[in-house]
Amino acid sequence: MTNESNKDARRTGPKLPFFLPMIGFLILASFAATALFATLSGNRNPEQLPSVLIGKPVPDTPIPLLDDGLATLTLTDFAGKPLLVNFFASWCAPCRAEAPALAQLAKNVTIIGIAYKDKPADTNDFLNQFGNPFSAIGVDRDGRLGFTWGVYGVPENYLIGSDGTVLLRHAGPIDRRVLNEVLIPAIEGTK
């Protein structure tokens, strides 16, 4: 390129499209910065999924039972003892993985299972294969109950205190660490 064409090029003024990458980057960076400072100031823990239900009374919606489609169960009826509500499904692989953990927990706490978006026949097969740690099993065929609870995927567990308030939410399967470091201490704490 000659000097003259260089001078021509220099005269080219700023063009809007060339600013777009910078603008996009600044928007993304400002989100990242906000999140980072929220994390630093302790307002945010990326590992925990908060729930709007925490500290509130457990929803008292009647839930159809698996064994008998006409009868229902209401979680408020279980007040007086801690309760673990487990959303599960036969189609969910991690639910299989947490079956042993639930079996162990059943010794410490009453567990209510909610079969989420699952066919009752499949649910029964699942229970026959992986064991039934539940004191009662409710059915949420269309996921409407899960919606009110704010379930975003199965398995999801809610611990409910003796007074009927939601204490804790754990999204994802219960592994050994969650079992020993989160759920068992929390259940012990309610007793």
Add this chain to the structure above:
Amino acid sequence: MIAEIGHFSLILAFVTSLVLSVVPLMGVARGNAAMMQLAVPATLVMAAGVLLAFAALVWAFITSDFSVALVASHSHSAKPIIYKISGTWGNHEGSLLLWIVILVGFAAILTQTARKMPIPLKTRTLAVQGIVSAAFLAFSLFTSNPFTRLSPAPLDGNGLNPVLQDPGLALHPPTLYVGYVGLSMAFSFAVAGLLEGRIDRAWAIYVRPWITAAWCALTIGIALGSWWAYYELGWGGWWFWDPVENASLMPWLAATALIHSVIAVAARGIFKSWTVLLAILAFSLSLVGTFIVRSGLLTSVHSFASDPARGVFILAILLLAIGIPLVLFAWRGPQLTNEGDFELISREFGLLVNNFLLTAATIVVLIGTFYPLCLEMVSGARITVGPPYFDATFNPIMGALVLAMAFGPVMAWRRGTLPALRLVANCTIIAALAALLVGLVLFTGISLAGLAGVGMTAWLGGGILADIFHRLKHVSKSEVGKRPVIQMSVWGMWCAHLGMVIFLLGALGNGLFASEVVVRAKPGDVINLAGNQITFVGVETRRGPNYVTSTAILDLRRGGQLLARLEPENRLYTAKMQATTEAAIRPGLRGDDYVVLGDGDTQMGYTLRLYHKPLVSWIWAGAGLMAVGGFLAAIGRALRPPPILEPDILT
């Protein structure tokens, strides 16, 4: 003492990098040759300092010097020697140092190669590389010093996370880093070109080997990571759309676009500002990929060394390293004028389509990765974005890319098509129709998306084979004896594109036809899966060098004939009582048999997860073939006589 030498060399390298960042650039601006000449020795001193520091750290790990805090918290005397060495980069501080080693190493290689490269461009490129090095050396020294001493020294170390004690880990990060950091050279070239206000075909020819090398390493690195997740994590999957995986995929997509757009700059002197932007973005995405997961911003299964306090430093580096070049681009970009034009039916337009689709794919992954973070900041809601999003957005874009890929190579520069077009067009259509028919007849119940995938893969495979056939025939007819007409770089392109076909076959075979059972089995039980009979023999306890196992023994039979003995195990690493799952895999060309041992006991039975995964190994074979294609193209260009660099030679 060794650790202090390492620490001192790192400080020396940092000071030198500051000199490299400032003096040569002033030299270019003032036309002062002495100041410009400083760039080469400064780069070499900086590289030597970093290399010495890294050697000192490796030495501390090999000799298990637990007075070094990093060694004490990440190593253990009872660890096999290879994992002591790989443990050096199995932690934040050490991997950062490895990252810097590659960064300065590449700058040092540039000083010794490309001897005919224009001095101002070379000087500026080295200086920009020096600025990036200075930022990361400061990050290492001030927030993540690997040489901090412990007093008193503990008797033994904390051990390396057992999941990371694996040959895959010994190789995956270094390869991935070579890829990430290789893109830093493209970045430095781009910024140097913007500083100069000029990008020409020489620029493209000198930057190309770096882009190709980085792309190859990135391809292998990502494939190794995926393979490691497949056999080590025991989930049976090979890609999870996890933020860390996305973070490595985004630079790969951008680098793939770059590798194509730089062809147009080198051959025709067009797409200049776009290529510069891509080079900046590819390395920016690499930076995001390496460091976002360490800042505690995003959650991931790879929660490896995340620390919000370091996040501030990382964010500052990212702001400067990405923000300043983008400002420079906004200012200088409009000056990079194109030297030629092209028509709708042309190779240029094909490359444009390629870049458009790859950029769209990158943006889709970027949105999927950062949307949860942005949404949380706006509304406080916590969500995760999973496979359904990527299936619905990423896959169709890739499908369009696959369709276009068959035709890009048979387009002519400027306008028109190559003679192979007709044959390629016929073959794509025939292959796709045949595959659709086979899919409909043989695989009943196949999903529409799956069927489309099968058709498109056949389309691409047919197109590439037709192109190869046509060109080989053409050569043998008319040009034998003159000179080999099919250049190595063309073979490289075919190889890489066929790698994509192989990869797609693997992904489709596994995605559409995998079968899985979960059973609770007692010794003696026989499980049927995909035509095989698997006998559960029992579980026994074994001892490894630093762990104990419960190992299940299963015999895989087909029609009574013993094919393999599978031994999945659960390991308990005794140093920190950590457990890992080791899947047992019988790999095969036609498919893998994959078994994972769950919990259980002899009375109750054991939970076993058994998978049959058709063609799954083709996924990594395809990625390997793509990388081979890249290497062929790079070697071919290196062997060819130096190009004539007058503009408009082709127009």
